[in-house]
Amino acid sequence: MGGVPVTREACNAMDCADPLAHARERFILPDGVVYLDGNSLGALPATVPRRLADVVAREWGSDLIRSWNTNGWISLPARVGAQIAGLIGAAADEVIVADSTSVNLFKLAAAAVRAQTPRCVVLSERGNFPTDLYVLQGLENLLAGALTLRLVERDRIARNLSNDVALLVLTHAHYKTGEIHDMQALTRAAHAHGALVLWDLSHSAGAMELFLDRDDVDLAVGCGYKYLNGGPGAPAFLYVASRHHENLRQPLSGWMGHTAPFAFVDGYAPASGIAQYLCGTPAVLSMAALAEAVATFDGVAMADVRAKSMRLGDLFLSLVEERCAGCGFEIACPREAERRGSQISLRHAHGYEIVQALIARGVIGDFRAPDVLRFGFPPLYTRYVDAWDAVDCLANVMSDGSWRDARFGTRAAVT
């Protein structure tokens, strides 16, 4: 961006030249809102309302139970999994959609730890996405002695790999700072010590290129409702490299993961392949929405997604430095786009109040305690001019002091 101020017109011109500009039409976004929280809840894909209405009225209401066959409900988890596989560098039969990210993490961590006996350490990062740590703690308590969770600082992960580590669990793009780990290097380092690796892709899938197979990743989980835009509480996905399909066994062995779910026999026998990782009956309504959402990536090159994401972040950061200098902000994400996910994080002592003031003006980011303001840039529907408008609003809120308004003083449960 250089030293010359970037004008709104220049941003408009960038949007005109954007090879992904057309993708914005695949979403419905409210007027008067600059939505920079797609890293928490993705926007509504334009085809979802009609599709969901059809699933409800025709598939459920008219076809009723027959829809499991006639409308393909039974194969939805595998079909949507195959769609997602294409976005993360996996084979179609290595990914399936099921349950929540937390539940899927439990399945995979438990399966990996059991396969790695007598190794019993699960290594992860202090400050990792909390639900990942909570689930690992739950598994540690349940296995009472057969698993030890070891948390280390982010920069000490590689040196803490050792021959007692069964599994390394990391989140690829950090939820708070947006910083990304080197997936290939850390996976290789873990393998050199005989450890398996489980990557949480919740803040990566749909936001950047991923190469799970190329990088020799063992296991992964990810969220359906952030950059994949699957809607609030959308089902999550999980990945198991095909080389592990035979040797791992997950403990949440519900009927949908049975090799013959409709035989209704008493003894569990896991399905071969990725279907083993299903548990109960799939949430069809939510999964149908997710299928539409993942289809918004049709014909989109993930390399273009990543390129735009980096450029949006750089633009936003430059504008903040230019227009909000001296306002007390500190950059909380990597300055180099290559090391960053599709979000910009800033620190400010009054971060909560500032985010509330922005929201009141239609610029929606979010806040993470104690002092982080997050702004997400889903490349399919975020324009360069959105970045400009957001920083313009931020600069105004800071310069006129309106963030001090008493309305923004009490913290709501979720933002």
Place this chain on the structure above:
Amino acid sequence: MGGVPVTREACNAMDCADPLAHARERFILPDGVVYLDGNSLGALPATVPRRLADVVAREWGSDLIRSWNTNGWISLPARVGAQIAGLIGAAADEVIVADSTSVNLFKLAAAAVRAQTPRCVVLSERGNFPTDLYVLQGLENLLAGALTLRLVERDRIARNLSNDVALLVLTHAHYKTGEIHDMQALTRAAHAHGALVLWDLSHSAGAMELFLDRDDVDLAVGCGYKYLNGGPGAPAFLYVASRHHENLRQPLSGWMGHTAPFAFVDGYAPASGIAQYLCGTPAVLSMAALAEAVATFDGVAMADVRAKSMRLGDLFLSLVEERCAGCGFEIACPREAERRGSQISLRHAHGYEIVQALIARGVIGDFRAPDVLRFGFPPLYTRYVDAWDAVDCLANVMSDGSWRDARFGTRAAVT
């Protein structure tokens, strides 16, 4: 019903006198279909299409992330749980909606077994609903030695209670035969041996009166998409008696079960009360549909539901005996309505083909291997005349031999 043939007109008259007749208007049912499979997938509540369209377009599409607060998404699991509590004889704060029945069973069984150390036997019934057995087997394998699953015949459960039993896991209404267990007596017997009891209410909730608190039940799970009509793969519910809220801890400790989910601290601390049993982010779309579905019970007395259910089953059985005598059917459910859930099960060597022939004629029941035909009677939307029409169709299919049609010879994946 006596020895006098029941006419269709008599059934019409019963519908006219039915105090629950008005409830049928709360559902959308396709023309030309007699739907007797609500025990597998409940019918579509009439308010769901509009409500879901609003959740999608306004709450998700326009209000976006703000909906967690402004549209109350964050409290949905507890609110829908409280709705369901009213149908099963529980206090509002003893029930929550989350995940699937299978996942919830895992949570509760694991929590109970841990609390009951050093007892390590989980007692259940051979032929129990398969996913319940599969989940218990998964937990048994995971805990490698700390849990032994003991399966006994249905009539030997009480005598197999002993001082090493940590937990008794039973399904209240059997999925295949419809036979119900005496919840109060078995719970009391288990308690006399120091065991806890976990009831699966999947085929009971919404179909009959239940008295979880009165019967001193410890734990329960249940399905959202059968008699509760929440839609395909609807979230499930779970019940934990308030006396156990402090002493049990479930292992699927995702962030929504944390005492302060938005503090984003590294250490898990369970929420007090029923909220501990949440795991990942709730599936808002599916849960919104379930909320509408449970509201179809508003103003309905569960005693009336049970009375109509028993009467529908008796009518259907009498008609089968009258009109299909000599056709090779055997009654596979209890003859006495008091011992039966809201379904009628028949056995026939050609059960699969017969069910397919019925479905082709618009009478939808289902088949469970090897030879069981199931017909469910959800009292809110099933009419007495539906029972009559179904048996009329069954009698015709048997008498004209049309079930032998080659079209019905190959088994589909799910029916």
